[in-house]
Amino acid sequence: VTPIAVLGGTGPEGLGLAMRLSAAGEAVVLGSRALDRAREAAAKVRTVVPGGRIEAAENFDALRQCDRVVMAVPFEGLDPFLDASRLAGKLVVDVVVSLGFVGSICHVRPVPGAASVGELIKARAPEALVVSAFKNIAAGRLLTAPAPIEGDCLMCTDDAGARDEVTGWVRRIPNLRPIDAGPLAIARYLEGLTALQINLNRRHRTETAVTILGLPPPV
Numbered sequence: 320v321t322p323i324a325v326l327g328g329t330g331p332e333g334l335g336l337a338m339r340l341s342a343a344g345e346a347v348v349l350g351s352r353a354l355d356r357a358r359e360a361a362a363k364v365r366t367v368v369p370g371g372r373i374e375a376a377e378n379f380d381a382l383r384q385c386d387r388v389v390m391a392v393p394f395e396g397l398d399p400f401l402d403a404s405r406l407a408g409k410l411v412v413d414v415v416v417s418l419g420f421v422g423s424i425c426h427v428r429p430v431p432g433a434a435s436v437g438e439l440i441k442a443r444a445p446e447a448l449v450v451s452a453f454k455n456i457a458a459g460r461l462l463t464a465p466a467p468i469e470g471d472c473l474m475c476t477d478d479a480g481a482r483d484e485v486t487g488w489v490r491r492i493p494n495l496r497p498i499d500a501g502p503l504a505i506a507r508y509l510e511g512l513t514a515l516q517i518n519l520n521r522r523h524r525t526e527t528a529v530t531i532l533g534l535p536p537p538v
């Protein structure tokens with residue numbers, strides 16, 4: 320298997336995921352628009368995960384090298400990556416949320432042409448195996464690696480194999496529980512939940528996590 324590319328890996332969310340995936344034993348290629356920034360961020364991952372297999376690359380080089388890709392760029396920067404031929408056959412883990420503020424309130428901003436970012440990626444790259452996940456895990460919690468993470472990782476996808484793969488990633492992050500939230504059409508609700516969490520975080524000056532009660536134990 321090829322390493323996991325983390326596009327936008329210099330931002331807090333991508334950097335935190337790169338740390339968590341590296342700590343989970345995955346080889347990671349950390350991507351940025353600028354190679355020197357990617358190298359700096361990869362060095363940070365190495366300090367948290369000594370001996371971790373982490374390399375740095377420009378985003379599109381990282382994408383070329385890897386069959387598994389984490390999209391961790393802001394929504395505004397996503398479009399150039401939505402290229403059907405570049406993403407065909409790849410596992411695409413989408414953590415992107417389109418957010419904006421109206422006054423002091425955080426809202427999901429409509430995604431042109433789709434009901435969610437997850438569905439937009441799938442519409443633009445129908446042969447990609449898209450999983451929307453980690454949208455409800457705040458960067459600050461990822462960045463405490465290798466400390467355990469409280470809460471659940473909700474994910475949704477139309478592809479069972481891709482779900483199993485990402486479930487495996489989550490199981491290797493200490494304490495984090497993977498939750499199969501259903502098909503990709505659920506991504507809009509995961510994105511709405513992110514907006515709710517940001518409003519809670521601002522109101523209560525904290526970084527919230529999500530736990531779903533009442534689910535049967537995993538089989």
Ligand SMILES: NC(=O)c1ccc[n+]([C@@H]2O[C@H](COP(=O)([O-])OP(=O)(O)OC[C@H]3O[C@@H](n4cnc5c(N)ncnc54)[C@H](OP(=O)(O)O)[C@@H]3O)[C@@H](O)[C@H]2O)c1
Pocket residue numbers: 326327328329330331332333350351352353356357390391392393394395396397414415416417453454455456457458459513
């Ligand atoms: N932060 C959180 O707690 C959190 C939680 C859940 C989901 N998310 C989602 O995860 C994604 C990343 O979040 P973040 O907070 O890490 O974001 P960020 O810091 O704003 O951006 C991540 C990285 O993307 C690159 N970037 C910025 N603008 C870009 C553009 N126009 N085109 C291409 N690349 C660009 C930058 O890297 P270079 O300059 O090195 O290229 C930046 O370091 C977002 O979509 C966000 O909605 C974040």
